[in-house]
Amino acid sequence: MDGDARLTRQEASDAVAGLGWRLVLGAIYAEVPVSSLAQGSQVAALAVEAAGDDGQGHLSVDIRAQRAVLRLQSAAQSAMTALDIQLAQTISAALTGRGLRLVPGSVQALEIAIDALDVRAVRPFWKAVTGYVDESGPSDLADGLIDPSGRGPAIWxxxxxxxxxxRNRIHLDVDVPHEAAPARIEAALAAGGRLLSDARAPAFWVLADPEGNEACICTWQGRD
Known part of the structure; x- marks a missing residue:
């Protein structure tokens, strides 16, 4: 398969299910538990070495004291491609060969959703005030804006x-691995929340806090 070929969400999720990666908001993530920043740096170096030149524009690594989080997505297409799956397989083999574990862990992605009557009128303000940039291609985000540094949550x-x-007109979308959604919803309800709608589940569930402020638990499922 052509490395630039875009994959459906189902194809991407199925391809990495046994590798310790999970599809979240158009990218695949894996978490590697580490004992120190130094070991996290070693994990990053191993992943970059395994990816080689093909990793440019696809692989990113977030290093913390207890974990290194690996992320793969085509920056050029803002989507999953066949090459990303090949890189996941190569990186997984390199890391497990060193006795390291790849786990879905607590991987998630956060979006800020802004309700608007005239999206074209309000979008330039949010782009300017955040310093965000347009996405480079079609993705899960409608008219999405992203942090060019890759640190902040996406906006759509x-x-x-x-x-x-x-009703509040800004809400959070919390994107989690598909198997993690039921537990996250149960925890939110146990904490005093209410389920407002599951009409679009498993793509998303709409919940509210005790005062009616809304948040959505989202997965990749039900979108293809």
Missing amino acids: FQQMDAPRPQ
């Missing part, structure tokens, strides 16, 4: 049909 804009003065 939800088209409103009519004003809703009695």
Whole structure:
């Protein structure tokens, strides 16, 4: 298969299911538990070496004292490609060959959703005030903006049909591995939340805190 070929969400999820990676918000992630920053740096170096030149524009690594989080996605397409799957396989083999474990862990991605009657009117403000940039290609984010440094949550804009003065118009979307969604929802309900809608599940569930502020638990499923 052509390395640039875009994959469906189902294809990407199935391809990495046994490798310790999970599909979250258009990218695949794996967490490697480490005992120190030094070991985290070693994990990053091993992953970069295994990926080679093909890793440029696809692989990123977040290093912390207890874990290194690996992320793969085509930056050029803002999507999963066949090459990303090949890199996941190569990196997994290199790390497990050194006795390291790849686990889905607590991997998640955060989005800020802004409801707007006129997306074209409000989007430039949020782009300017955050210093964010346009995504480079089509993705899970409608009219999405992203942090060019890769640190902040993504922003997307939800088209409103009519004003809703009695409802919050900015909410959080929390994207988690698909098998983690039920536990996250159960925890939110146990903490005093309410389930407002599961009409679009398993793509997302709409929940609210005790005062009605909303958040969505999201997965890749139900979107292809």
